[in-house]
Amino acid sequence: QVQLVESGGGLVQAGGSLRLSCAASGRTFEIYAMGWFRQAPGMEREFVATLNWSGEVTRYADSVRGRFTISRNNAKNTIYLQMNSLKLEDTAVYSCVADQSTVVVPPTTPDEYDFWGQGTQVTVSS
Numbered sequence: 001q002v003q004l005v006e007s008g009g010g011l012v013q014a015g016g017s018l019r020l021s022c023a024a025s026g027r028t029f030e031i032y033a034m035g036w037f038r039q040a041p042g043m044e045r046e047f048v049a050t051l052n053w054s055g056e057v058t059r060y061a062d063s064v065r066g067r068f069t070i071s072r073n074n075a076k077n078t079i080y081l082q083m084n085s086l087k088l089e090d091t092a093v094y095s096c097v098a099d100q101s102t103v104v105v106p107p108t109t110p111d112e113y114d115f116w117g118q119g120t121q122v123t124v125s126s
Contacts, residue, residue: 009120022096033106
């Protein structure tokens with residue numbers, strides 16, 4: 001099993017920045033891709049960003065490309081999501097995910113991910 005713990009959420013004004021972290025523990029050697037999804041109240045879960053084990057392959061949702069950056073530190077079994085130029089519509093619970101499959105391109109659909117964190121709230125105010 002793999003455990004994922006997110007941190008770094010909070011309240012920020014529009015235009016501001018936040019950095020989310022996700023620390024993995026347990027059978028971390030089984031992890032390949034890691035990423036982030038988010039879900040706002042009354043909305044469906046939405047893909048945000050993902051990257052493969054080496055960090056060389058990254059994928060972003062169109063809504064965050066150019067504003068968010070995903071990265072990872074394998075020595076610390078941790079990934080990060082740097083969120084800049086935050087908008088009101090970025091308000092959501094952000095969940096960290098991990099995938100055990102070894103596909104070259106990390107997936108963007110929630111069903112492809114084997115492990116999920118509890119989530120951290122990000123609230124953007126005007």
